[in-house]
Amino acid sequence: MSGRLPFEEQLLSGQLRPSAEEREYIAGVARRLLDAINASGKATGMVVGSIARNTWVKGDRDLDVFLLFSPEMPREALETEGLALARSIARAFTPMFHEKYAEHPYINANVEGIDVDLVPCYNVASAEHIQSAVDRTPFHTRYITDKINGLTDDVLLLKQFAKAGGIYGSDQMTEGFSGYLCELLVLHYGGFAPLLAAAAEWRPPVIIDIGKHAAKKFDEPLVVIDPVDPRRNVAAAVSLDRMAEFVELARGYRDAPSEEFFRIRKEYPCCPADLAALLASRGTSLYAVTFATPPFIEEIVVPQLKRSTGAISDLLDRSGFAVHHAHYRMGPGRCMLLFELIIDELPPIRRHEGPPVWNRVNAEKFREKYRTSPLPGPFIENGRYVTEVPREFTRAGDLISSPAILSVGTGRHVRESLGKDWCVLEGADCWQEEFSGFIATFFSRRSPLVRIERDRPGRE
Amino acid sequence: MSGRLPFEEQLLSGQLRPSAEEREYIAGVARRLLDAINASGKATGMVVGSIARNTWVKGDRDLDVFLLFSPEMPREALETEGLALARSIARAFTPMFHEKYAEHPYINANVEGIDVDLVPCYNVASAEHIQSAVDRTPFHTRYITDKINGLTDDVLLLKQFAKAGGIYGSDQMTEGFSGYLCELLVLHYGGFAPLLAAAAEWRPPVIIDIGKHAAKKFDEPLVVIDPVDPRRNVAAAVSLDRMAEFVELARGYRDAPSEEFFRIRKEYPCCPADLAALLASRGTSLYAVTFATPPFIEEIVVPQLKRSTGAISDLLDRSGFAVHHAHYRMGPGRCMLLFELIIDELPPIRRHEGPPVWNRVNAEKFREKYRTSPLPGPFIENGRYVTEVPREFTRAGDLISSPAILSVGTGRHVRESLGKDWCVLEGADCWQEEFSGFIATFFSRRSPLVRIERDRPGRE
Numbered sequence: 068m069s070g071r072l073p074f075e076e077q078l079l080s081g082q083l084r085p086s087a088e089e090r091e092y093i094a095g096v097a098r099r100l101l102d103a104i105n106a107s108g109k110a111t112g113m114v115v116g117s118i119a120r121n122t123w124v125k126g127d128r129d130l131d132v133f134l135l136f137s138p139e140m141p142r143e144a145l146e147t148e149g150l151a152l153a154r155s156i157a158r159a160f161t162p163m164f165h166e167k168y169a170e171h172p173y174i175n176a177n178v179e180g181i182d183v184d185l186v187p188c189y190n191v192a193s194a195e196h197i198q199s200a201v202d203r204t205p206f207h208t209r210y211i212t213d214k215i216n217g218l219t220d221d222v223l224l225l226k227q228f229a230k231a232g233g234i235y236g237s238d239q240m241t242e243g244f245s246g247y248l249c250e251l252l253v254l255h256y257g258g259f260a261p262l263l264a265a266a267a268e269w270r271p272p273v274i275i276d277i278g279k280h281a282a283k284k285f286d287e288p289l290v291v292i293d294p295v296d297p298r299r300n301v302a303a304a305v306s307l308d309r310m311a312e313f314v315e316l317a318r319g320y321r322d323a324p325s326e327e328f329f330r331i332r333k334e335y336p337c338c339p340a341d342l343a344a345l346l347a348s349r350g351t352s353l354y355a356v357t358f359a360t361p362p363f364i365e366e367i368v369v370p371q372l373k374r375s376t377g378a379i380s381d382l383l384d385r386s387g388f389a390v391h392h393a394h395y396r397m398g399p400g401r402c403m404l405l406f407e408l409i410i411d412e413l414p415p416i417r418r419h420e421g422p423p424v425w426n427r428v429n430a431e432k433f434r435e436k437y438r439t440s441p442l443p444g445p446f447i448e449n450g451r452y453v454t455e456v457p458r459e460f461t462r463a464g465d466l467i468s469s470p471a472i473l474s475v476g477t478g479r480h481v482r483e484s485l486g487k488d489w490c491v492l493e494g495a496d497c498w499q500e501e502f503s504g505f506i507a508t509f510f511s512r513r514s515p516l517v518r519i520e521r522d523r524p525g526r527e
Numbered sequence: 528m529s530g531r532l533p534f535e536e537q538l539l540s541g542q543l544r545p546s547a548e549e550r551e552y553i554a555g556v557a558r559r560l561l562d563a564i565n566a567s568g569k570a571t572g573m574v575v576g577s578i579a580r581n582t583w584v585k586g587d588r589d590l591d592v593f594l595l596f597s598p599e600m601p602r603e604a605l606e607t608e609g610l611a612l613a614r615s616i617a618r619a620f621t622p623m624f625h626e627k628y629a630e631h632p633y634i635n636a637n638v639e640g641i642d643v644d645l646v647p648c649y650n651v652a653s654a655e656h657i658q659s660a661v662d663r664t665p666f667h668t669r670y671i672t673d674k675i676n677g678l679t680d681d682v683l684l685l686k687q688f689a690k691a692g693g694i695y696g697s698d699q700m701t702e703g704f705s706g707y708l709c710e711l712l713v714l715h716y717g718g719f720a721p722l723l724a725a726a727a728e729w730r731p732p733v734i735i736d737i738g739k740h741a742a743k744k745f746d747e748p749l750v751v752i753d754p755v756d757p758r759r760n761v762a763a764a765v766s767l768d769r770m771a772e773f774v775e776l777a778r779g780y781r782d783a784p785s786e787e788f789f790r791i792r793k794e795y796p797c798c799p800a801d802l803a804a805l806l807a808s809r810g811t812s813l814y815a816v817t818f819a820t821p822p823f824i825e826e827i828v829v830p831q832l833k834r835s836t837g838a839i840s841d842l843l844d845r846s847g848f849a850v851h852h853a854h855y856r857m858g859p860g861r862c863m864l865l866f867e868l869i870i871d872e873l874p875p876i877r878r879h880e881g882p883p884v885w886n887r888v889n890a891e892k893f894r895e896k897y898r899t900s901p902l903p904g905p906f907i908e909n910g911r912y913v914t915e916v917p918r919e920f921t922r923a924g925d926l927i928s929s930p931a932i933l934s935v936g937t938g939r940h941v942r943e944s945l946g947k948d949w950c951v952l953e954g955a956d957c958w959q960e961e962f963s964g965f966i967a968t969f970f971s972r973r974s975p976l977v978r979i980e981r982d983r984p985g986r987e
Contacts, residue, residue, distance in 0.1 A: 270885040271910070288910075307910045311884040315894070315907070318887070350874030350921075387869070389847075391878065409847070409877075414810030414869055418851065424771040425730040427778070434775070438977045446972040447775070450731070450748075450767045461810075512906040517898045 070260055074326055075224060082329075083223040085125045093118055093130060096181050100132050103156050110134040110152060111190060115208040117246050120215055122222040124230075130183045133205060135190035142198070146171060149187025157185055168364070170200050194295040206295040211250050221259040225249045227329045228259070232316045232515040237304035239369035240397070244313070248301045251277060251291055266317040271310060312515050319516040327519045336503035337510070343495035345510055351391055352411035354467050355497035356404040358489045360397055361480035368397050371478025375485075376404045378475035379467070387413045388463040392512070396505040402484070403502045405509055411463050416442060421452035467491050530720055534786055535684060542789075543683040545585045553578055553590060556641050560592050563616050570594040570612060571650060575668040577706050580675055582682040584690075590643045593665060595650035602658070606631060609647025617645055628824070630660050654755040666755040671710050681719040685709045687789045688719075692776045692975040697764035699829035700857070704773070708761045711737060711751055726777035731770060772975050779976040787979045796963035797970070803955035805970055811851055812871035814927050815957035816864040818949045820857055821940035828857050831938025835945075836864045838935035839927070847873045848923040852972070856965040862944070863962045865969055871923050876902060881912035927951050 071079075085093075097114045104112030116131035117123035134153055136145055150172050157164035157176040164176030173186040188201040197203045215222065229235035229244050237245035244252075255277050256262040271288035274281075281290075282297035288307045293299040320328050337345075346353055356379070361368050372395040380390045389409040396403050421433035430452055437445050437454040444454030460466040468491045473482060492499075498506060513521070531539075545553075557574045564572030576591035577583035594613055596605055610632050617624035617636040624636030633646040648661040657663045675682065689695035689704050697705035704712075715737050716722035731748035734741075741750075742757035748767045753759040780788050797805075806813055816839070821828050832855040840850045849869040856863050881893035890912055897905050897914040904914030920926040928951045933942060952959075958966060973981070 268887070308907045311907045311910050314884055315890070318891070349876055351876070387849075391874075391876075409874055410870060414851075416809055416811070416851075417869075424774055427728070430775070431778070434974070434977060438980055443970060443972045445974055445977055447768045447771045447974050450771050452974070510903060512903045514894070514905055514907050514912070517894060517905055520898055 071220075072324055074324075078227070078326065078329055079220050079223060083124050083227055084220070085123060089125065093181060096179055096183075097130060097132065100130075100156065100160070100178070100183065100185075103159060104132070104134055104152070107152055107156070109148065110136045110187070113205055113208070115204045119208045120211045120250065121219050122211070122215065122226070122246065122250055124223055124226055128181050130178075130181050131204075132183060132185050133201070134185060134187045135205065136187060138189045138191050138196065138198070140189075145187055145189065150174065153185035153187055157183075169366075173201075197296075203293075203296060203299075207247050207293075210295055211247070211254075214254055215250060218253050218258060221253045221262075222250050224259045224329075225253055225262065228316070228320070229313070231329050231331050232312060234309045234312050234316075234515065239366055239373075241309070242304055242306035243309040244305060245301070248291060248305070251275075251294070251301055255291075263317040263321055266314055267321055269310070269314050271307065273310075315514055315516045316519075319519065325519075325523065327523055332518065332522075334504035335507050337498075337507035338503070339495060339498040342498045342506060346494055349407075352408040352463060353494055353497050354406045354408065354464060355492040355499075355502075356406075356467060356472070356485075356489065357401050357492065357499070358481075358484045359487065360400060360402050361484045363480055365397060368402070368480060369395075371481040372397055372402055372404065375475075375477035375481045376406075378477060379404065379472055380406065382471065382475050383408065383463060383466065386460060386463075386466055387417070387458075388466065392509070394505075394509055396502055398501045398505075401499075401501060402481075403499070403505065405497065405502075405506070406467070407509075408463050413458055413461050415458050415461050416455050417458040419444075419454050419456040421445060421454065423451045425450065464491065464493055531680075532784055534784075538687070538786065538789055539680050539683060543584050543687055544680070545583060549585060553641060556639055556643075557590060557592065560590075560616065560620070560638070560643065560645075563619060564592070564594055564612070567612055567616070569608065570596045570647070573665055573668070575664045579668045580671045580710065581679050582671070582675065582686070582706065582710055584683055584686055588641050590638075590641050591664070592643060592645050593661070594645060594647045595665065596647060598649045598651050598656065598658070600649075605647055605649065610634065613645035613647055617643075629826075633661075657756075663753075663756060663759075667707050667753075670755055671707070671714075674714055675710060678713050678718060681713045681722075682710050684719045684789075685713055685722065688776070688780070689773070691789050691791050692772060694769045694772050694776075694975065699826055699833075701769070702764055702766035703769040704765060705761070708751060708765070711735075711754070711761055715751075723777040723781055726774055727781055729770070729774050731767065733770075775974055775976045776979075779979065785979075785983065787983055792978065792982075794964035795967055797958075797967035798963070799955060799958040802958045802966060806954055809867075812868040812923060813954055813957050814866045814868065814924060815952040815959075815962075816866075816927060816932070816945075816949065817861050817952065817959070818941075818944045819947065820860060820862050821944045823940055825857060828862070828940060829855075831941040832857055832862055832864065835935075835937035835941045836866075838937060839864060839932055840866065842931065842935050843868065843923060843926065846920060846923075846926055847877070847918075848926065852969070854965075854969055856962055858961045858965075861959075861961065862941075863959070863965065865957065865962075865966070866927070867969075868923050873918055873921050875918050875921050876915050877918040879904075879914050879916040881905060881914065883911045885910065924951065924953055 101112035104110055113133045113135055115133050118130050134149060136149055153174040157174050160178045161176050164174055166172055167175045173184055176183045176185065186201055189198055191197055191202055194203060194206045226235060226246065226249050229249060234243035236243050252262050253259060255275055256265050272290060274290040276292040278292060278294040278297065280297040281292045285300045287300055287303050289302040289305045289310045290300045291302040293301050376393050376395045380393045383390050383406065387410060390406055391409045392407045394405055422429035424430045424447060433452045434445050442455040445452045473485060477485065561572035564570055573593045573595055575593050578590050594609060596609055613634040617634050620638045621636050624634055626632055627635045633644055636643045636645065646661055649658055651657055651662055654663060654666045686695060686706065686709050689709060694703035696703050712722050713719060715735055716725050732750060734750040736752040738752060738754040740757040741752045745760045747760055747763050749762040749765045749770045750760045751762040753761050836853050836855045840853045843850050843866065847870060850866055851869045852867045854865055882889035884890045884907060893912045894905050902915040905912045933945060937945065
């Protein structure tokens with residue numbers, strides 16, 4: 068690829084391109100797995116994912132091997148026989164394997180140090196005939212493998228760029244760019260540099276239709292129509308904010324390219340004393356709600372954590388406790404919802420709006436109900452009855468600790484887990500070893516580009 | 528009038544209808560003033576207002592005498608010669624008189640215990656030819672005098688009912704029902720009782736066009752087209768809330784008529800200890816802004832006080848100090864703007880929203896400006912840059928005491944007076960002898976009907 072910067076070239080050769088040994092090693096493992104599958108006579112083996120496409124970053128150890136079954140086979144048979152074959156293949160190579168479940172069950176195994184997914188699917192004739200998402204994957208691999216020649220380095224740069232920017236991954240926590248999306252973007256724009264040049268000027272909605280075959284309208288801010296499926300947006304997971312972060316990173320990199328854009332930053336934990344000092348200087352109030360992590364995968368739990376955090380924030384705001392910032396984290400043992408508040412205490416009275424006076428029946432009910440109250444009101448404001456009433460919760464902590472938070476929209480698994488065991492922490496007591504990195508990140512929000520710029524003291 | 532309740536009849540005979548002696552006494556004074564005017568040969572005298580119409584409440588001592596000049600006379604001559612004649616008439620009767628000013632200058636005199644206004648105006652042939660509002664008054668008097676026969680008691684009841692309800696008067700402080708409006712409403716509905724029956728079901732906009740000649744569209748909630756001027760809404764001063772209060776009073780009176788609806792309540796002052804106890808129990812914060820009353824009439828100053836109170840409340844709300852209730856009072860010496868707050872103190876940081884990331888020029892300016900700040904941010908939220916900044920005012924009192932309140936829309940005279948001398952009081956220190964009644968009222972907001980119902984222990 069022409070126009071590569073010297074440090075990009077160094078990055079590729081030193082850090083991103085898998086070595087010849089690594090390629091051979093993984094290819095060897097893959098070959099033996101495929102042979103075993105094909106020898107079974109029940110399915111055809113196929114390597115998919117970044118290893119098949121030659122777009123994996125050095126050191127990645129994720130090998131996706133699909134077991135392609137005849138589409139004649141009924142779905143139930145595929146689930147049982149497919150899984151049985153995957154299990155027997157895995158068993159032949161390693162004792163370290165277990166069943167996992169996404170849209171369908173599959174086997175995850177550690178084979179000679181490589182993290183292998185053995186995934187049964189249908190071997191359909193064309194992408195129009197796929198029966199579920201996994202059936203589509205082989206088509207992605209064939210599409211990219213056909214076209215990616217000469218651009219694999221660009222894909223490696225983009226993946227590392229996105230990882231370092233914290234926007235790589237279509238999982239619910241990241242809401243960012245999948246590997247396949249990175250490949251399609253590089254293909255569409257013809258390389259890493261031209262992609263960044265274009266992205267610097269993106270303004271949503273951005274619609275990229277490589278196959279010129281979009282078969283429906285999409286609402287997401289970034290739309291990249293799947294070249295193998297006109298009804299699918301490959302960028303559906305990309306949130307508006309991850310898209311904006313990619314745009315600012317593209318601008319920042321073009322203005323002042325540097326290795327910093329490829330350096331993955333660790334989450335630095337904070338200690339309890341840091342947190343106490345921080346809260347004292349910020350003058351805000353902090354509350355954490357923690358509970359046992361529901362026994363489901365991240366893709367199920369994280370959206371519920373997000374919804375719960377939003378719903379509890381709304382409840383706090385509605386109750387007068389203005390939320391400054393709220394976020395969530397799913398840990399292996401427990402989950403934490405964290406709320407930083409501007410307002411922690413309120414007077415014991417509040418306004419309560421009633422009906423318009425013109426609405427006679429309701430107006431008279433309202434007046435009748437409140438007219439003997441010891442508080443001021445009812446009075447008339449803007450044509451409505453208004454009165455003062457005692458405030459139910461004068462402290463945010465009392466509201467968060469009350470059963471009221473169980474009745475906001477938290478999602479089923481979160482509600483069940485909250486219902487069993489739920490702990491409210493306040494102030495510096497929110498600090499928990501398990502969440503020390505999360506808490507540090509919570510209080511140092513910066514966009515990826517700002518983070519990179521601040522790490523580069525020359526520009527300050 | 529048929530259907531009068533016994534206590535209404537008692538009220539009329541005992542309290543509202545002027546006695547024969549009172550009538551004769553006032554008629555005598557009026558006669559002598561008219562004679563003097565007519566004898567001057569320069570103008571024709573005419574008694575207008577409620578005394579001319581026989582609709583004044585016993586004890587009222589306001590006699591309006593108009594000096595009708597030829598419409599040929601130029602405006603300037605009317606102002607000088609008209610005022611000179613009014614002054615010489617007044618001087619012939621009393622040494623106690625002085626010039627006043629509404630739309631035009633006039634003379635106010637105390638003649639034998641009666642408060643007399645001597646008002647020069649043009650004697651135009653028909654209401655279409657009036658040159659200013661005062662020229663219209665004689666037409667109102669002729670219109671009502673012609674038609675009010677048999678309904679004067681109803682007008683007296685309505686006026687007293689409106690006074691006791693706190694909704695009588697078209698002045699800026701009351702925003703209620705003028706005497707002329709009361710007369711027209713009684714005329715239109717055919718009496719006090721049928722008016723209340725109708726008003727109980729009012730729902731704005733209510734449009735009453737007695738002359739069936741409305742010549743424009745009106746936006747006010749209550750529209751009563753002036754029968755002598757199709758382009759004028761006699762109820763223009765009536766605010767939505769005064770209208771709603773009349774509606775609730777009408778309903779309440781029809782449900783349970785009693786003398787209480789005609790009893791004028793005094794404003795009971797509070798003492799400093801009351802205020803301190805009240806604030807402690809309410810848990811709110813109180814601030815008063817006081818300044819010398821601008822040397823202008825109520826009709827000029829009060830709207831500016833209202834605007835100032837609204838503008839300062841908006842500033843407080845925008846700055847995070849939620850206002851629970853705000854009001855104003857124009858005293859003879861000083862004015863007071865009073866603010867009761869839900870939030871008095873805020874953390875030293877706040878969110879600051881920047882431009883959308885897509886707006887490249889502004890987005891980069893914003894990021895550049897804030898990226899080295901010690902506070903968190905800039906980060907991206909909903910596609911926009913957001914950052915934390917230090918909060919300018921962490922205490923409401925600091926904001927109210929700052930010059931910021933001079934730059935909100937306060938109205939010219941208020942701003943000038945504030946600029947010269949302006950005092951901010953806090954908490955129980957807001958108590959001032961001059962405003963003790965105002966402060967008591969501020970903390971006991973109730974609609975007129977609720978006030979009446981609470982005074983009637985039988986129903987509690």
